[in-house]
Amino acid sequence: MNKRFFIGIAISLVFYGVVQALISGEILNDFYIDTLVMLGVNIILAVSLNLINGFTGQFSIGHAGFMSIGAYVSAIMTTNLGYSFPLGLLCGCLAAAVAGLIIGFPTLRLKGDYLAIATLGFGEIIRIVWLNNDYVGGAAGLNGIERVTNWSWIFFGVLVAVVVIQNIVKSTHGRAMISVRENEIAAEAMGINVTKYKVIAFVVGAFFAGMAGAFSAHYFYGIAPTSYNFMKSFEILVFVVLGGLGSTAGTIIGTILLTLLFTYLQDIPEWRMVIYSMILILTMIFRPKGLLGNVDVTKFFKKGGASKNGGTTTTP
Amino acid sequence: MTFDYIVQQLINGISIGSIYALIALGYTMVYGIIKLINFAHGDVFFVGAYTGYFTAKAGLGLILSLIIAMAVCALLGVIIERLAYRPLRNAARIVILITAIGVSFLLENLGIVTLGAQAQGFPDIVNKSTYTLWGDVTIDSIQLIVLVVTVVLMAVLQYVVHRTKIGKAMRAVSFDMEAARLMGINVDTTISATFAIGSALAGAAGVVFAIMYPSVDPLMGVIPGLKAFVAAVLGGIGIIPGALVGGLLLGVVETGVQSIPGMSLWRDGVAFAILILILIFKPTGLFGKNVREKV
Amino acid sequence: MAAQQQLLKAEKVSRVFGGLKAVSDVNLEINDGELVGLIGPNGAGKTTLFNLLTGVYEPSDGDITFSGTRVNGLKPYQITKRGAARTFQNIRLFGEMTVLENVMVAYNMHAQHNLFSSILRLPTHFKGEADMREKAIEFLKIFNLESKKDEIAKNLPYGEQRRLEIARALAAKPKLLLLDEPAAGMNPQETTDLMNLIRWIRDEFKITILLIEHDMGLVMGVCERIYVLDRGQMIASGTPEQIRTNPKVIEAYLGQEV
Ligand SMILES: Nc1ncnc2c1ncn2[C@@H]1O[C@H](COP(=O)(O)OP(=O)(O)OP(=O)(O)O)[C@@H](O)[C@H]1O
Ligand SMILES: [Mg+2]
Numbered sequence: 001m002n003k004r005f006f007i008g009i010a011i012s013l014v015f016y017g018v019v020q021a022l023i024s025g026e027i028l029n030d031f032y033i034d035t036l037v038m039l040g041v042n043i044i045l046a047v048s049l050n051l052i053n054g055f056t057g058q059f060s061i062g063h064a065g066f067m068s069i070g071a072y073v074s075a076i077m078t079t080n081l082g083y084s085f086p087l088g089l090l091c092g093c094l095a096a097a098v099a100g101l102i103i104g105f106p107t108l109r110l111k112g113d114y115l116a117i118a119t120l121g122f123g124e125i126i127r128i129v130w131l132n133n134d135y136v137g138g139a140a141g142l143n144g145i146e147r148v149t150n151w152s153w154i155f156f157g158v159l160v161a162v163v164v165i166q167n168i169v170k171s172t173h174g175r176a177m178i179s180v181r182e183n184e185i186a187a188e189a190m191g192i193n194v195t196k197y198k199v200i201a202f203v204v205g206a207f208f209a210g211m212a213g214a215f216s217a218h219y220f221y222g223i224a225p226t227s228y229n230f231m232k233s234f235e236i237l238v239f240v241v242l243g244g245l246g247s248t249a250g251t252i253i254g255t256i257l258l259t260l261l262f263t264y265l266q267d268i269p270e271w272r273m274v275i276y277s278m279i280l281i282l283t284m285i286f287r288p289k290g291l292l293g294n295v296d297v298t299k300f301f302k303k304g305g306a307s308k309n310g311g312t313t314t315t316p
Numbered sequence: 317m318t319f320d321y322i323v324q325q326l327i328n329g330i331s332i333g334s335i336y337a338l339i340a341l342g343y344t345m346v347y348g349i350i351k352l353i354n355f356a357h358g359d360v361f362f363v364g365a366y367t368g369y370f371t372a373k374a375g376l377g378l379i380l381s382l383i384i385a386m387a388v389c390a391l392l393g394v395i396i397e398r399l400a401y402r403p404l405r406n407a408a409r410i411v412i413l414i415t416a417i418g419v420s421f422l423l424e425n426l427g428i429v430t431l432g433a434q435a436q437g438f439p440d441i442v443n444k445s446t447y448t449l450w451g452d453v454t455i456d457s458i459q460l461i462v463l464v465v466t467v468v469l470m471a472v473l474q475y476v477v478h479r480t481k482i483g484k485a486m487r488a489v490s491f492d493m494e495a496a497r498l499m500g501i502n503v504d505t506t507i508s509a510t511f512a513i514g515s516a517l518a519g520a521a522g523v524v525f526a527i528m529y530p531s532v533d534p535l536m537g538v539i540p541g542l543k544a545f546v547a548a549v550l551g552g553i554g555i556i557p558g559a560l561v562g563g564l565l566l567g568v569v570e571t572g573v574q575s576i577p578g579m580s581l582w583r584d585g586v587a588f589a590i591l592i593l594i595l596i597f598k599p600t601g602l603f604g605k606n607v608r609e610k611v
Numbered sequence: 612m613a614a615q616q617q618l619l620k621a622e623k624v625s626r627v628f629g630g631l632k633a634v635s636d637v638n639l640e641i642n643d644g645e646l647v648g649l650i651g652p653n654g655a656g657k658t659t660l661f662n663l664l665t666g667v668y669e670p671s672d673g674d675i676t677f678s679g680t681r682v683n684g685l686k687p688y689q690i691t692k693r694g695a696a697r698t699f700q701n702i703r704l705f706g707e708m709t710v711l712e713n714v715m716v717a718y719n720m721h722a723q724h725n726l727f728s729s730i731l732r733l734p735t736h737f738k739g740e741a742d743m744r745e746k747a748i749e750f751l752k753i754f755n756l757e758s759k760k761d762e763i764a765k766n767l768p769y770g771e772q773r774r775l776e777i778a779r780a781l782a783a784k785p786k787l788l789l790l791d792e793p794a795a796g797m798n799p800q801e802t803t804d805l806m807n808l809i810r811w812i813r814d815e816f817k818i819t820i821l822l823i824e825h826d827m828g829l830v831m832g833v834c835e836r837i838y839v840l841d842r843g844q845m846i847a848s849g850t851p852e853q854i855r856t857n858p859k860v861i862e863a864y865l866g867q868e869v
Contacts, residue, residue, distance in 0.1 A: 113351075
């Protein structure tokens, strides 16, 4: 286990080096870098939401709210207050985690659909707070944010998010979370502190959503409240569900497929959302467990050797 | 703040609240019967508004526009259920919910592709006149229409649910689908009827909303849809009178907040704050009964 | 049996659901090492009493003392930590987890490694996980489930699911094991085996067992003492012989298949 973990890390570092070399050699142009950043941000969002929804079974659709906190807090730190990006990033993540804690607690009593709509409500409230705050530009948002995020930041961000979440999931703490998802009453009867694990899932999930927010804010120059409405939360949820809830590899693959699809449909902007929604509906009807439902991709990779698992399937 | 001012805000609140109530009824009826938060419901509302827009442009009057919009939406609701939800009736809840989100995206974006993202002005089909009740308190013809439409549709709905065979079937299915099936009730037909009725109400709401604001656009259903959903939860989702009370209450509170100087931008926040407070302190809504999982 | 220590005591415990008094003024005492049965007709309130004892529901009234401390209002996991584990009438396994993982969940509350050591993959994490795994496998061996350790729990046949649920509860190292109709849905042969297993568990692990069962013959055969619940009231208690001849019990079961 120990060994596989480090081999995975080593392979992904090679992947990182190759891409970095391609970027330095100007073989990959801006379009590709944009796509890589988008992919990275979306993977962090999806993998972190998967901890809450997929593993712990807490139906949350307010992830864009946590993302916005990371984006705004980091941007305030760097742009309004002049601190460095790493500090801004850290504060963004922590602020989002605190929001996860605050939202996690009261909503813990809720289950299923009710929890879903409460998180949706929280997400919207966060957005409305930004919207009504002149310090952060109101509806226009914050502009003139310096572009700091680059391939290195994104790569290591994804790596940290995936490794941390996988390390949680593949441990007694992860099993406790999954047991909560599988049968909350039985989990509690087996001595699992259900509240504690739900809160951990929310806090860790929010932390990384904040990270994704900070990265995207510091790549696309500006942020505005509308980018973080419940549509965005749905979008993240779709990444997770399409790949397969409760499977990190599935989530990552689902995210990559959808993000690429989105990028390639850019030429027909009017139709791309139509196609996107059709794919979503058809997937749900014909593969309700997600594209990779019931297929354990990690096994798949193990057998085929380490042929092409890039920076994403690092951990067992 | 004078008494007249408060009464005026109350009238304004009730008229927007009536629209929320009409939409909320569809959410509540569908949830009551198949336990699905039908996120596409707000988009049925937009289709209703557009149908009204086209019939009004074609020179049809209010009543005909309403009827046609309701028919179109009823059909749309039935088709959505038939194609997207029925194949998933035994799937996990999250799967159906996501399908509903997909249907919502699909309707919105098909709308944008075919109708354009631009808002269109709604033709004048009612003469806007304002009546003074007393002092500074006024009510305009559109508000009156909204109230009349809501009251009439509510009365019809009450009749259908409590007095007709299909209404009884609806109540039976929402109480216990399996038992209803065993008793020989055609569950599929009943669910279709529920979607038809709920969607028709949303269609009517769409038309009156469009007359009130006077404009239509493909994303117009998103926010009212969400608000109506809050209203349904507020009243106790699955409970028909709850949707009415929830809608009216939400409309009044919202208008109240908006009328406080400096607070107008927080109007939408209030709806969600109410949502969360209700969920935390009385998750089953004002009229709901607590149901606990049996161990 | 000399100088037995009291393990569980319920005093005038009641629970109301809406207007219905599902459990009313129930007294119950269980000593260390006993094997006690709880019987009663359908809907008598047996499961509800279990839920009260294990913290799933809070009593509307009365006191519950476990191991010398009052446990009213504690959460189920806190009561489990104090040493009471249970099974459920309607099996509640972690369906999508493997057999081994189901048992490993029971060790979470004794975990030596915290979240951070798992995230950082510190040596304590690896040691803690390996320990858990080893212990869980030992346990599965006892229950003849070792060969199935990597199977998904929901795919097990019914009888094995029941056994797994008991194994999982035992893995929590309880002082008191509460079994809610463990033989439900089993054929006579399986039931006999199960009863032998239960007695063996009590002797081997030196624990106390409280068990709900419908099958009277079975309860009479295995339990040393029996409580009888009817319509929320404890109508009798005593040795199997006393219960068999108790007119109140006979009346309660009259018209029911015994
Ligand atoms: N959560 C609850 N809400 C409302 N009523 C309940 C609840 N749990 C149990 N009851 C009621 O309490 C009474 C006792 O139920 P309980 O399940 O404890 O009976 P039981 O003795 O275990 O019966 P069985 O032999 O059928 O398992 C029943 O009338 C039941 O309907
Ligand atoms: Mg029972």
